[in-house]
Amino acid sequence: MTRIKQTLAELVRIDSVSAGSNADIVEYLERRCADLGLVTRRFPYLDDYGIEKINLIALTKDVAEVELALVGHTDTVPYDPIWTDATNLTERDGKLYGRGSCDTKGFIAAALTALETIDLSQLTKPLALIFTADEEIGLRGAKQLALEKPLRVRYSIVGEPTSLKPVRAGKGYSLAEVIVKGREAHSAYPALGASAIFRAARLINRLEIIARQLRQDQHAAFDPPYTTLNVGLIHGGSAKNVLAGECRFTLEWRPVPSQPSEHVLKLFQAAIQEETQADPDFQCEVDASRADSGFETPPDSPLIKLLEKLTGKGSSTVAFGTEAAQMMALGSVSVVIGPGDIREAHRTGEFVPVDELERCAEILKESVMQICLISG
Numbered sequence: 001m002t003r004i005k006q007t008l009a010e011l012v013r014i015d016s017v018s019a020g021s022n023a024d025i026v027e028y029l030e031r032r033c034a035d036l037g038l039v040t041r042r043f044p045y046l047d048d049y050g051i052e053k054i055n056l057i058a059l060t061k062d063v064a065e066v067e068l069a070l071v072g073h074t075d076t077v078p079y080d081p082i083w084t085d086a087t088n089l090t091e092r093d094g095k096l097y098g099r100g101s102c103d104t105k106g107f108i109a110a111a112l113t114a115l116e117t118i119d120l121s122q123l124t125k126p127l128a129l130i131f132t133a134d135e136e137i138g139l140r141g142a143k144q145l146a147l148e149k150p151l152r153v154r155y156s157i158v159g160e161p162t163s164l165k166p167v168r169a170g171k172g173y174s175l176a177e178v179i180v181k182g183r184e185a186h187s188a189y190p191a192l193g194a195s196a197i198f199r200a201a202r203l204i205n206r207l208e209i210i211a212r213q214l215r216q217d218q219h220a221a222f223d224p225p226y227t228t229l230n231v232g233l234i235h236g237g238s239a240k241n242v243l244a245g246e247c248r249f250t251l252e253w254r255p256v257p258s259q260p261s262e263h264v265l266k267l268f269q270a271a272i273q274e275e276t277q278a279d280p281d282f283q284c285e286v287d288a289s290r291a292d293s294g295f296e297t298p299p300d301s302p303l304i305k306l307l308e309k310l311t312g313k314g315s316s317t318v319a320f321g322t323e324a325a326q327m328m329a330l331g332s333v334s335v336v337i338g339p340g341d342i343r344e345a346h347r348t349g350e351f352v353p354v355d356e357l358e359r360c361a362e363i364l365k366e367s368v369m370q371i372c373l374i375s376g
């Protein structure tokens, strides 16, 4: 077995589903980084369930600012218990199967392998490996780093399965729960109450109009080229013959990076205000729980140009969230790239193609050499 496959097999062997602690995989990565002569620093925090999670930073020099960071998340999505080989990396037809093989342990194995083939003492500019926790449950670890700012980063290469296509921009992700109040009454006497469901329906109609308005703010690099929104869940009422006292629905939107997350919220608040003017009894709460920003690196950035040259592929954009936005908070210009296909990522039978895995290590090696070795 080649070195890179061996490393990936060891990473996959360590169960690191987001729900549990990531201490075991962090310990493994610390050991590997120490073998490379890197300085490691742990940044622990408690997740929403009181479980300790650890972000790990490994540095070629003990500095506060690095030229380049390679970023990979240590956690994976859960796996179905019927997939008995989920943590046992299995090779078939040039593909390596296992939970996390594609998202994102393949990238981590490639990064470690790349560094093993470089004489790190020769680097003229500092390099970091950043291993995060809880990416799969709302980028929690990366957000913690963005808050603590333990390091300044000039350029970052964020690992996510993109089939080795450089991704230079991603949409943000925002979420709110809307709670509309009514007054219960017997449905034979609707004048005695107010239906929260009818009220919610009016708001949802307005959201459809807002969704159409959002199309006017075009960002041509994306597909679709504008902010989208969705009401994915709705729940309300207690019985068929009772006016609903409450109706809740989720409002999710994916803003283009040029548009602040609050834009949709402001349009929605204005719609609520109009409803309240028409009906002074109208009551509605908006509980916004997420506002993850998108990211965008200009197509002519040296980082994008370099990765386009190394991969032979033009850069593109994605409609989903990545840790690149949090790396921006550390001062970084970012690109997202990694082996494997995002469409395979969260499925039973997740895999990474061997050739892409090996190619990724070469690309990362070249990137480190070009960014951290050549002065100027």
Ligand SMILES: [Zn+2]
Pocket: 073, 103, 104, 135, 159, 160, 161
């Ligand atoms: Zn991922």
